Amino acid sequence: MSNHACAQRALSEESGITQLRPRSLHSQAMEEIYGLSIHDIRPRAASSSTSSEIPTPFRLNVAATAATAVAAGSLAWYYHLFGQPLHAMTPAEEGLRRGFQVYREVCASCHSLSRVPYRALVGVTHTVDEAKAMAEENEYDSEPNDEGEIEKRPGKLSDYLPSPYKNDEAARAANNGALPPDLSLMVKARHGGCNYIFSLLTGYPEEPPPGVKLPDGLNFNPYFPGTGIAMARVLYNDLVEYEDGTPATTSQMAKDVVEFLNWAAEPEMDQRKKMGMKVLVIGTALFAISVWVKRYKWTPVKTRKIVYNPPVGAGTASRH
Template sequence: MLSKVAYTTTARAVRASSTFRPVRFASTQAGPFGANRKAAMMWFTKAAAASAIVGYGVSNYVLTDDRMAPVYKAVSEASTELKKKAKEFGIELEIPFTVAHAFSTADHGLHPPHYPWDHYSPWKSYDHSSIRRGFQVYKEVCSACHSMDYIHYRNLVGVSHTEAEAKELAAEYEYEDGPDDSGQMFMRPGKLTDAMPKPYPNEEAARAANGGAYPPDLSCIVRARHGEDDYIFALLLGYCDPPAGVNIREGLHYNPYFPGGAIAMARSIFDEVVDYEDGTPNNASQLAKDVTTFLSWASYPEHDERKKMGLKTLAISAMLLGLSVWWKRFKWSYVKSKKIVYRPGKFDEV
């Protein structure tokens, strides 16, 4: 039997030797995708590349349209037969992904092709020289019928013109202002705060001058049309003779890109209809490209600023993400790489 002193000494020895001791080790345990994280990432990279290559080869050389045509036909016949059988029992069966909705060119217009606009790139801004030339095309050609109520001369400053040039452009027109001290309205030269002049005083006058058709305002025309830049460019150059069997009434013109095919606006973009100040070739496609770029800027005036802000946001977010990953690994590395080991103490029996 142990004495009180011997028991106390033995208990202290056990407590001193039987402790939990944290031991650090590197987190390089093998997993199902490799011996460490680097090997696992390499495995996933190779798997993704191989999947892309195999998918491309299968879709372009194995599952071609000619080989899949019998499959499509068999599926269509089977679904039709299944619907008939279901209808015999009074069930209206709709099989997903087997119904195609037809697109009518006559009702919606021919879908415009996609053109490689520079400002579509995430790293590029508008071509401001093209915006300046496009404004010239609008001023000399389009402004005869179309208004731009939401674009003011001050919007051109720093985009396509200097402040002095914009003031000079505005001063070419007179605007009604007032009243003066005698209560009378008066005409004054235009200022930077004035909007683009209207070609007609009201909608009725516009319709009367265009055979009943109302020329739309072009301030946001690119944003308001499906296809945006591609549609405007294709529409301006898409005039042609109507195909056989298509009759266009007097006063209308055939354009396959316009819904219905018959448009009241006659073709107005021709070669050399505008002489550029900078000597740029003034063929019809160049004129259409420039005025489309100008109208696109008018619809999205914040385009360049939005892209710059987006690039700044991505750069800052990338830095913060890297800092967050480093901080997380720094704070959790001790916990994730710690191993708890129990080592029972040894003592001599008394």
């Protein structure tokens, strides 16, 4: 090969232009017979800069190790700050049984809990027999009989906790015109949630601050909007007697009843979180399996190479 040809070939390779070989007699014959133009295309040589950008197995291993270390460190940091068991709350830790006792002996005289059935207490604050016994202490309207009369029946586990008043008018008449709200969703309905209710229950001073004048029938509480609330202080030391011997201080009773109201707002939260954990674990496993199956099934399709094999004797036929 002459120097001019070598220089031209080097120039074409550096500029990225593929070089085509002259068509042979066989190629001309295939073009005439099948209408195809077959060229021998020389691939462009990969540059050194491109090869340096390709990740090596060592780099991939280092990146995977670093990502694993960061994930493990994040989990350790999160557990250090918010480390709790996988359940949302337990009766032993949160005192739900004590909170229900405070609600039943103190709060139930004015406030209802109409969205909580007796069956929700089973396995959380009471046993089945205890919940049945509490339900049977109250009477509920039965279905109309053949004569259309409605009779009273003992309560069942499917019944909801009763209201202290028959209707809102009776509640207002018994509380100087103020309507005691239902406590089923009180934690969710108030800004601040548990903190607000706890502060409200424990925030009654012995005497209003000097210069504060309230209308008749209102009590001073700095945590209530407007500082004037119709509900008087209801929690005092040793107001109830806990079954487990816990000292019934004002703050302890307020904490227990607030935790119970927090549970009453979402009784299914434990089951929902456990189901969510199961969904995450199973979903992650299924996703990993689906990725592997996809790569396994599509590897032959994506890596196959189609090569054209010309028929034998095609060049001889064109000559004749």
